[in-house]
Amino acid sequence: MHSSTTENYLKHLLLLQQQQSDDTPIPTGKLASSLEVTPGTATVMVKGLAESGLVDYESRGGVRLTRSGQKAALDVLRRHRLIELFLVRVLGLDWSEVHEEAEVLEHAVSEKVLDKIDQMLGRPAFDPHGDPIPDARGRLADRRLHSLPECQPGQLVEVSRVDDQSPQFLRFADGRGLTPGASLTVVTVDEVADAVTIQRDQGEPLIIGFAAAKKILVAPMESR
Numbered sequence: 001m002h003s004s005t006t007e008n009y010l011k012h013l014l015l016l017q018q019q020q021s022d023d024t025p026i027p028t029g030k031l032a033s034s035l036e037v038t039p040g041t042a043t044v045m046v047k048g049l050a051e052s053g054l055v056d057y058e059s060r061g062g063v064r065l066t067r068s069g070q071k072a073a074l075d076v077l078r079r080h081r082l083i084e085l086f087l088v089r090v091l092g093l094d095w096s097e098v099h100e101e102a103e104v105l106e107h108a109v110s111e112k113v114l115d116k117i118d119q120m121l122g123r124p125a126f127d128p129h130g131d132p133i134p135d136a137r138g139r140l141a142d143r144r145l146h147s148l149p150e151c152q153p154g155q156l157v158e159v160s161r162v163d164d165q166s167p168q169f170l171r172f173a174d175g176r177g178l179t180p181g182a183s184l185t186v187v188t189v190d191e192v193a194d195a196v197t198i199q200r201d202q203g204e205p206l207i208i209g210f211a212a213a214k215k216i217l218v219a220p221m222e223s224r
Contacts (some may be wrong), residue, residue: 004107007076008035009045013065014073021224025062069078074138079106079114081127082133086117088128095128097180098168129170130161130180130217146220148196148213151186156217162214176206178216 002010012034016026032042052056054069060208065073083102087093093101109117115136118124125141127133145160156162159182162173173179177200187197187205208216 002072006049006054007072009042009049010065010073011070011076012154013055014065014070014077017065022188023083025056025058025064025065027062031063040163071138074134074140076106078134078136078138079109081131082117082121082124083109083115084127084129085121085124085133089121090122096167096174098128099165099167104153126161126180128180129165130159134169143219144159145217146217148186148208148218149189149210151189151196151218152187153188156185156221157186158221159216160219161217162215163217169212169215172212176208177219183219 009031013026015032016030016034017023020026021078028042028046029039031046032039035042046055046057046063046140049069050063054072055063055065057063065121080102084095084098086100087098088095118136123135124133125135132143134140143160146157147163148157151157158179161177161180162170162178164170177184182200184198184200187199189196194212195207196210197205197207199205
């Protein structure tokens with residue numbers, strides 16, 4: 001077992017790598033910002049991870065996970081997202097408050113308990129926010145998603161993932177019915193006004209600014 005600090009570094013590094021389209025090393029400063037620590041603190045930790053064979057590190061080139069580091073990071077991510085789903089689906093916690101709880105529990109749950117949770121939930125592929133849950137082998141479900149501003153007017157879509165998981169944004173999305181599984185029609189995409197107009201079923205049209213709309217990821221649906 002790795003320490004909770006090590007697991008946090010590996011998880012954040014994995015998430016940063018997943019945001020990229022290639023395997024370019026992550027700048028240490030960017031990793032430090034993600035973890036909310038000083039660059040000096042991050043550099044010391046990264047050097048230790050490199051000595052343990054969990055990352056490759058060059059002082060001017062940045063840091064990336066090794067194969068063993070990625071395996072460990074996926075394991076932490078699996079624990080985190082399964083716990084989030086368990087807290088929402090079984091314990092009834094609101095999806096805007098489970099992240100902080102999972103941050104603590106992900107370092108304490110055993111593999112035996114985690115597998116029981118996974119089995120009880122039906123081996124889910126996605127967490128409450130639509131993020132993919134790695135399976136026991138570290139494999140992630142692959143989906144081609146687009147943000148609302150990338151959609152075409154008149155397109156019918158299903159909300160698949162919410163890309164901002166701050167409590168404030170999750171409450172915003174929930175209050176407007178923009179939760180995973182919700183179907184909606186993109187009415188207009190106005191680049192001049194930086195706004196997207198959407199409609200759910202027969203409800204009133206809703207206008208969302210580009211900044212928020214870019215955080216709502218959707219998949220196309222067949223027209224009714």
